[in-house]
Amino acid sequence: MPSIFIRSIKRAFSPQGKPQQVVSAEESLILIAAGGITALAAPGIGLWPLAWVGMIPWLLWLLRVRPSPARAFTSSGLFGFTYHLVYCVWFTGLHPMTWLGLAEWQSLAVAGMAWIAISVLGGFLTGILGTLFALLQNRLPGFLLAFLFPLLWVLGFQTFPAIELYVPWALLEYTQAGVPWALGVAATAGGGGVAYLIVLHNLLAAMMIRNGLDEPDPDWRRLVAGPGLIPLVLMIPGSSPPPGNLPMPVAIIQGNLPIETIRSGEMRFSVAEEVYLKPLQEADFPSGTLVVLPEEGIVAGWVNQKDPQANPSLARLADIARTRGWIIISGMSTYRRDSEVETPTAYNSLGIIDGSTGDIAFYNKERRVPFGEYTPNLGGLLQEGWLDSLMALAGVRYGSVFEAGAPNPPVSLGRHAAGGLVCFELIYPDLARRHKNDGADLLINSSNLGWFHGHRLLEEQFVAIGRMRAAETGLPVIISANTGVSALIDGHGRVVQRTPSMKAAMVFVEKF
Numbered sequence: 001m002p003s004i005f006i007r008s009i010k011r012a013f014s015p016q017g018k019p020q021q022v023v024s025a026e027e028s029l030i031l032i033a034a035g036g037i038t039a040l041a042a043p044g045i046g047l048w049p050l051a052w053v054g055m056i057p058w059l060l061w062l063l064r065v066r067p068s069p070a071r072a073f074t075s076s077g078l079f080g081f082t083y084h085l086v087y088c089v090w091f092t093g094l095h096p097m098t099w100l101g102l103a104e105w106q107s108l109a110v111a112g113m114a115w116i117a118i119s120v121l122g123g124f125l126t127g128i129l130g131t132l133f134a135l136l137q138n139r140l141p142g143f144l145l146a147f148l149f150p151l152l153w154v155l156g157f158q159t160f161p162a163i164e165l166y167v168p169w170a171l172l173e174y175t176q177a178g179v180p181w182a183l184g185v186a187a188t189a190g191g192g193g194v195a196y197l198i199v200l201h202n203l204l205a206a207m208m209i210r211n212g213l214d215e216p217d218p219d220w221r222r223l224v225a226g227p228g229l230i231p232l233v234l235m236i237p238g239s240s241p242p243p244g245n246l247p248m249p250v251a252i253i254q255g256n257l258p259i260e261t262i263r264s265g266e267m268r269f270s271v272a273e274e275v276y277l278k279p280l281q282e283a284d285f286p287s288g289t290l291v292v293l294p295e296e297g298i299v300a301g302w303v304n305q306k307d308p309q310a311n312p313s314l315a316r317l318a319d320i321a322r323t324r325g326w327i328i329i330s331g332m333s334t335y336r337r338d339s340e341v342e343t344p345t346a347y348n349s350l351g352i353i354d355g356s357t358g359d360i361a362f363y364n365k366e367r368r369v370p371f372g373e374y375t376p377n378l379g380g381l382l383q384e385g386w387l388d389s390l391m392a393l394a395g396v397r398y399g400s401v402f403e404a405g406a407p408n409p410p411v412s413l414g415r416h417a418a419g420g421l422v423c424f425e426l427i428y429p430d431l432a433r434r435h436k437n438d439g440a441d442l443l444i445n446s447s448n449l450g451w452f453h454g455h456r457l458l459e460e461q462f463v464a465i466g467r468m469r470a471a472e473t474g475l476p477v478i479i480s481a482n483t484g485v486s487a488l489i490d491g492h493g494r495v496v497q498r499t500p501s502m503k504a505a506m507v508f509v510e511k512f
Contacts, residue, residue, distance in 0.1 A: 023075045027061065031075050034058045035082030041175035042087045044460035049231035051175040055079075055202035056209065062133050063210045069131045076130020081123030087170040088122075091115035093455030099260040114371075121166045129156055142207060150199035154192040167370060168427055169461065172198045177464035181234050183493040186471040191429060243512040244476060244491030247416045247441050248327075249289040252480045252488070252507040253279050254499050255298070259450040262296050262482070272298050272313070275504055280320055285508060287325030290413060294482035295331030295348070295423050295448040303334040303351065308360045314351060321355030327413055328353040331422060331446035334362060348373060348402045350420045350446055352411050361412070363420035364405025367428055373402045410440035419475070423447040426465050426479070429472055436473045443469060443477045450483040454502040459485040467493040476512070 023031070038054030040047045058079040062072060095111035098104065132152055137145055160166045173191035175198075176182035182194045189196075255275035276298035285291065299313045309315040314332070321328045332351050335344040347364040354360075368374045410417035419435025419442070426432075426445045435443060445466065452458045463485055470477040471493030479487045484501040490512045499505035 023071060023078065027065075027075065028078055030057050031061065031078040032082045035079040036086050038079075039083045039086035039170075042170070042457065042461065043174060043177060043464035044090075044457035046178070046460075048175050048179060049234070051172055051198050052201050052231045052234075053205065055199065056206045058130075059133075059203050059206035060209055062130060063137065063206055064213070066137065067134055069134055072134035073127040073131045076133075077123040077127035079123075079130070080126020081119050083126070084122030084170050085115070085119040088115060088118050090452055090455040090458035090461070091118060093452035093458060096453075099263050118167065118169070122170060125156065125160050125166060129153055146200065146203050146207065149203060150196045153199045154195050157195070158192060167424070171195060174461060174464045174468060177467040177493065179234055180240065183467065183471040186468055186493070187474065190472050191468045240494075241492050243494075243496075244474070246476055246488075246490075246509060246512045248413065249286060249508070249510045250478055250488060251283065251285050251289055251291045251509075252478065252486045252499070252505075253283075253291070253293060254481065254484055254486045254503075254505045254507075255279075255294070256483050256502060256504045257296075257450065258483065259448070259453070262448070262450065269300055269313075272300060277316060277320075279506060280317075283506070283508075285324070285326065286510075288414075289324075289326050289508075290418075290478075291321075291326050291328045292444055292446065292478050292480040293328065293330035294480045294486070295446045296333075296450075296482060299330055299332035299351065301333075302346075303332050303349075305334050305336045305347075305349075305362050308334075308351065308362075314353075314360070317351075318353050318358065318360060321353040322358055324355060326355045328355070329411070329418075329444055329446065331448070334364070345403050346401050347405055348422055349405070350411070350422060350444070352413075354412075354414070356414065363408050363411055363422070365402065365422040365425060366405050366407060367425045367431065368402055368404055369424055374404070407434075410435050410438050411444070416441050419443045421445045421469075426462070426469060426477075429469065432469045432473050432475075436475055441475060443473065443475050445477065445479045447479065447481040448483075449481045449485075454483055456501065459501050463487050463489075463495065463498065467495065 034054060034057040037050055041049070041051035041054065058076065061075060067075060091114045092111050094114060095107045096104070097107040097110060102110065129152060133149055136148065140148065157168060157171055171191065173186065173194035176194050185193050185197065253276060255272070257271060257275060261271055276293065280291070298317065299311065301311055301313065303311045303314055309318055317328055317330065329350055329352050332349055333346065334349040335346045337344040349365065350363040352361045352363065370376050408420060410419050417440045419432060419440035421431060421443055423446070432443055447462070449458060449462065463479065466477045466479050466487060466489050470489045470491055474491045476491050477489040484499050484503065484505070486505070486507065487498040488496045488507060488509050490496050496512055497507045497509055499507060
């Protein structure tokens with residue numbers, strides 16, 4: 001049986017005489033399986049050791065077949081597409097969107113297109129990296145290729161978001177957020193350092209297998225055992241550092257308002273009263289507590305940044321903050337207008353209410369969600385409003401609302417400061433690092449994950465991303481999500497407290 005297995009590998013991973021221009025069905029199945037297996041390491045699925053070995057079939061195919069650039073692009077695209085398709089299956093949780101006025105088929109179509117689009121983009125970008133691999137392996141010695149390609153992978157997936165369309169949800173490092181050793185690497189070399197080691201291990205293992213297959217009588221036990229060495233070592237528990245310091249007592253209130261309720265008009269006011277205002281009024285947190293509420297939670301309607309207390313919800317929050325001596329931070333939709341004749345500029349914001357002074361400040365979201373909060377035009381290559389017109393052809397009303405905020409300094413919390421990260425801004429390590437460099441001593445994320453109807457994979461991946469940001473910066477991370485999962489994460493990337501999904505909950509931590 002082992003000899004049959006090795007012969008099959010040799011046949012599938014060997015050049016086929018004259019150069020081929022297409023990827024065969026057998027090769028496609030291998031590459032698709034490799035992408036799917038690697039994606040099973042994603043948080044929420046949790047088979048994290050697979051990230052260290054799942055890429056081997058793809059890289060081994062590139063090493064042995066030495067395909068043309070076009071064939072390398074196609075094969076690598078298959079691997080990357082499948083990886084993203086499995087990793088980001090939670091995009092289907094967007095359905096149902098009938099609350100937006102969409103018909104059932106339109107809702108399914110939009111959710112499906114979002115899922116396929118992120119997978120296609122992931123496959124395209126992986127295809128570019130595979131093409132570079134094919135070009136470099138014909139020009140570089142093996143040891144230099146082993147050093148350089150993981151670096152290109154890390155730099156590539158950190159640079160690709162600049163094209164606006166690709167959102168870096170599925171980075172390899174997030175698969176290791178539950179591994180203490182990996183969090184330690186992130187603390188010194190960033191999440192990119194973890195991804196570098198993952199790709200390096202896969203490539204070295206593929207090279208070792210390639211060399212073994214070239215032997216007259218390969219030892220299948222050595223071929224199988226070698227690649228699994230590092231994942232086995234990482235399973236050995238190590239010593240844990242002492243807990244990081246929390247600069248002040250922190251509370252999170254998770255109201256569990258479904259997106260359908262939040263966008264239901266008058267019903268939202270009465271429900272928000274019950275799930276947010278009432279628990280706040282009954283809470284006995286000490287003076288000086290930082291209370292973090294989610295995006296699109298308690299503050300209904302639009303808030304004028306020049307006259308914030310004209311909004312009744314915000315005025316009531318400010319009254320509670322002053323009475324109790326708390327600092328309350330909540331996500332909200334705001335606008336600014338410098339004159340009565342100009343069109344207001346809308347922002348997705350955090351409102352910061354300082355109960356000791358009565359001041360209200362705002363953090364305006366800098367990185368907006370492509371297609372959700374703005375329409376990318378690729379630096380002017382596409383006409384403004386192109387997506388609005390395209391969606392109109394399908395009978396779907398669409399319009400982007402929010403503007404990007406200017407770079408924000410950390411939010412003042414009295415003697416302390418917090419870096420604001422609204423919803424998916426949590427996925428950008430450069431924002432978190434900038435906040436730390438500017439003096440923040442904790443990071444606050446206010447989110448509404450209710451858009452995805454409690455999809456477990458999204459929630460677990462979001463917590464994993466928060467753990468990586470904490471490990472990279474050494475700062476505690478507070479995630480307040482409307483439908484969960486909300487979490488308090490210490491500066492080593494360890495989850496201190498977390499809430500259940502799709503349930504009302506309250507968390508209070510005085511110190512770590």
